[in-house]
Amino acid sequence: MTDRPITAGAGRALSPGMLARFFAATEIDTRLVGMLGALAVIWIGFDILSGGIFLTPRNLWNLSVQTASIAIMSTGMVFIIVTRNIDLSVGSVLGFIGMIIGVAQAEYLPQLFGFGHSLIWVIALCIGIVVGVLIGGLHGFIIAYLGVPAFIVTLGGLLVWRGAAWWVTSGRTVAPMDQTFELLGGGADGSIGAAASWIVGIIACVAIIAAIAAGRRRRKRFQFPLRPLWAEAFLAGIASAAVLGAVWIANAYPWPVGIAKRYAEANNIPIPEGGLYIAHGIAIPVLVAIGVAIVMTFIGTRTRFGRYVFAIGGNPEAANLSGINTRWVTMKIFMLMGALCAISASISTARLNAATNAQGMLDELYVIAAAVIGGTSLGGGIGTVAGAVLGALVMQSLQSGMVLMGLDTPLQNIVVGIALVLAVWVDTVYRRRTT
Amino acid sequence: MSDTQASGQAPLVEMRDISIAFGGIHAVENVGVDLYPGEVVGLLGHNGAGKSTLIKILSGAYRRDSGTILINGEEVHIENPRDAKALGIETIYQTLALADNVDAAANLFLGRELMTPWGTLDDVAMEAATREVMGRLNPNFQRFKDPVRALSGGQRQSVAIARAIHFNARILIMDEPTAALGPQETAQVSELVLQLKKEGIGIFLISHDIHDVFDLSDRVAVMKNGQLVGTARTGDVTKDEVLGMIILGKCPPGATPGPGAMDTEGLEVEPA
Numbered sequence: 001m002t003d004r005p006i007t008a009g010a011g012r013a014l015s016p017g018m019l020a021r022f023f024a025a026t027e028i029d030t031r032l033v034g035m036l037g038a039l040a041v042i043w044i045g046f047d048i049l050s051g052g053i054f055l056t057p058r059n060l061w062n063l064s065v066q067t068a069s070i071a072i073m074s075t076g077m078v079f080i081i082v083t084r085n086i087d088l089s090v091g092s093v094l095g096f097i098g099m100i101i102g103v104a105q106a107e108y109l110p111q112l113f114g115f116g117h118s119l120i121w122v123i124a125l126c127i128g129i130v131v132g133v134l135i136g137g138l139h140g141f142i143i144a145y146l147g148v149p150a151f152i153v154t155l156g157g158l159l160v161w162r163g164a165a166w167w168v169t170s171g172r173t174v175a176p177m178d179q180t181f182e183l184l185g186g187g188a189d190g191s192i193g194a195a196a197s198w199i200v201g202i203i204a205c206v207a208i209i210a211a212i213a214a215g216r217r218r219r220k221r222f223q224f225p226l227r228p229l230w231a232e233a234f235l236a237g238i239a240s241a242a243v244l245g246a247v248w249i250a251n252a253y254p255w256p257v258g259i260a261k262r263y264a265e266a267n268n269i270p271i272p273e274g275g276l277y278i279a280h281g282i283a284i285p286v287l288v289a290i291g292v293a294i295v296m297t298f299i300g301t302r303t304r305f306g307r308y309v310f311a312i313g314g315n316p317e318a319a320n321l322s323g324i325n326t327r328w329v330t331m332k333i334f335m336l337m338g339a340l341c342a343i344s345a346s347i348s349t350a351r352l353n354a355a356t357n358a359q360g361m362l363d364e365l366y367v368i369a370a371a372v373i374g375g376t377s378l379g380g381g382i383g384t385v386a387g388a389v390l391g392a393l394v395m396q397s398l399q400s401g402m403v404l405m406g407l408d409t410p411l412q413n414i415v416v417g418i419a420l421v422l423a424v425w426v427d428t429v430y431r432r433r434t435t
Numbered sequence: 436m437s438d439t440q441a442s443g444q445a446p447l448v449e450m451r452d453i454s455i456a457f458g459g460i461h462a463v464e465n466v467g468v469d470l471y472p473g474e475v476v477g478l479l480g481h482n483g484a485g486k487s488t489l490i491k492i493l494s495g496a497y498r499r500d501s502g503t504i505l506i507n508g509e510e511v512h513i514e515n516p517r518d519a520k521a522l523g524i525e526t527i528y529q530t531l532a533l534a535d536n537v538d539a540a541a542n543l544f545l546g547r548e549l550m551t552p553w554g555t556l557d558d559v560a561m562e563a564a565t566r567e568v569m570g571r572l573n574p575n576f577q578r579f580k581d582p583v584r585a586l587s588g589g590q591r592q593s594v595a596i597a598r599a600i601h602f603n604a605r606i607l608i609m610d611e612p613t614a615a616l617g618p619q620e621t622a623q624v625s626e627l628v629l630q631l632k633k634e635g636i637g638i639f640l641i642s643h644d645i646h647d648v649f650d651l652s653d654r655v656a657v658m659k660n661g662q663l664v665g666t667a668r669t670g671d672v673t674k675d676e677v678l679g680m681i682i683l684g685k686c687p688p689g690a691t692p693g694p695g696a697m698d699t700e701g702l703e704v705e706p707a
Contacts (some may be wrong), residue, residue: 221559283537298555302555303556305556307545322516322534
């Protein structure tokens with residue numbers, strides 16, 4: 001291979017086509033664009049097939065809430081798969097932690113603080129996260145320090161924690177959850193409303209523009225090649241439009257008439273003609289998922305820990321020879337995964353308003369599939385958090401679309417399974433052609 | 436070098452009676468080598484002679500079973516690569532030990548990242564430093580954003596070399612540094628070795644090919660079957676004699692025999 005002077009990010013601009021130059025200038029990941037394209041095809045396809053009920057604010061809002069739990073865990077799975085490990089236990093861990101959280105807030109904490117105390121939800125959540133970190137730490141310790149393959153350890157975990165979840169209450173379902181805690185699950189109350197959603201959207205737009213500007217300033221300071229101004233403006237514009245569009249959709253989904261009526265009666269609001277319109281806005285679990293995705297992206301790309309995760313995935317021996325404590329990093333990755341399982345467990349118990357034995361069953365497969373569809377390579381070293389979240393959205397879209405169309409469950413599983421294999425095959429072909 | 440050795444100064448590195456076994460195989464047995472500041476010692480031997488294993492003990496990749504390592508006359512404990520780096524020992528591994536999926540800057544600073552005041556990775560500063568050091572080593576290098584997987588053999592090699600010399604190494608270990616290189620790049624590495632030598636860095640140059648190292652080295656140490664055949668100043672022996680040491684384990688008169696040397700009757704001397 002010969003050296004030739006090329007500008008930053010132009011490494012893939014081998015053909016001088018317009019499109020290639022466009023992608024080079026904006027430094028957009030073409031893979032991510034491909035995934036968005038696939039998502040668009042799925043959405044539009046289902047919308048046509050279902051007679052126009054897929055692309056409605058209501059369905060998209062529900063889709064966002066349903067995706068949250070899997071999306072949160074898939075961000076952690078990216079780190080795990082990137083370091084050439086696997087975690088088959090996340091569904092069972094979610095089930096176990098859900099039980100612990102449920103029992104804590106429905107049975108123990110009310111005895112201590114009194115029923116409906118405002119601290120209950122926080123303490124329950126903290127207990128869940130601590131338990132999650134401990135479980136993840138145990139898995140990580142056995143994998144990293146005792147040298148048992150992750151596949152085996154977490155396969156054991158799959159059985160152990162499912163059994164443990166049963167053991168907590170001998171199989172009894174725990175309900176109801178604390179009222180504040182329930183907000184984590186979404187629903188009419190668990191959404192932040194129209195005004196707050198717009199504020200969140202505008203803050204996000206400002207943050208996007210500020211980040212692009214800051215990046216440009218830093219490059220200038222070190223005299224690195226800069227993106228053309230039009231490319232920066234395009235990126236800022238498209239990202240802001242996406243954010244505001246999502247907010248608009250969330251706000252276009254009003255509360256169901258019954259709930260709005262009860263709310264109006266409770267608060268003495270006169271009901272106008274044509275019904276009271278109260279927008280859902282962004283659901284709290286979705287906000288949590290977005291927050292987790294941002295934090296995980298930050299950890300993966302801006303911190304030393306994240307750099308080590310990818311270096312270990314690229315070449316474990318090299319990472320070790322570079323003086324990285326690869327074992328401790330591995331253990332920390334699993335602890336992080338445990339904490340994320342706890343967050344997902346909170347969301348799914350809150351959404352169900354109950355902790356059940358079967359919670360999170362098969363979630364490990366959806367989480368791994370989401371990460372892999374999102375471009376995480378099982379060979380290690382490659383993967384992005386944003387990709388995994390998109391992957392989770394693709395999986396959930398497929399599922400939700402098939403439910404709308406009234407497909408039988410066995411057929412749904414067949415389609416999801418085929419989609420997974422297909423996605424990975426397309427990705428393999430793509431990688432072969434670009435690198 | 437002969438001058439420094441004569442002055443009785445403590446060697447930069449002294450490895451004494453180093454042994455390591457994997458299972459029942461004695462990969463390195465009672466080997467002792469030393470290295471003085473500004474000196475290049477060529478470590479020679481067949482594939483499997485134990486050269487790389489010996490040197491991996493110094494770089495912290497393996498833990499020795501027995502023996503002592505002295506740096507500047509003081510005994511040190513090297514348990515892992517971090518310990519070795521803290522002592523100023525840098526290694527260019529035969530495999531290069533690069534993380535293929537990240538770019539040159541990330542590899543250069545792997546394990547020693549530059550951070551911003553907020554505790555995040557300072558990628559821009561690391562890239563700037565990488566551009567500077569690569570500008571010296573390989574001025575044609577421009578592919579700072581590509582993962583090193585996409586680089587050519589020579590470019591990858593320069594990333595590995597840049598990593599070893601950027602952090603003010605006192606002791607540099609180069610394991611088959613020119614194995615992946617063409618003639619022009621090999622000449623560049625030779626130039627670099629001479630330059631580093633001038634700066635007072637001690638260099639272990641490991642190779643199975645005598646032609647790579649004989650002209651660059653002040654001394655050679657030859658290993659065979661995990662034992663030291665002997666050491667010799669390159670001025671006191673010929674290439675053929677060193678070849679004899681590598682192939683037969685036969686020590687010429689100009690060399691100092693080690694435990695692995697064949698005695699004059701052709702029988703192997705029992706190691707001490």
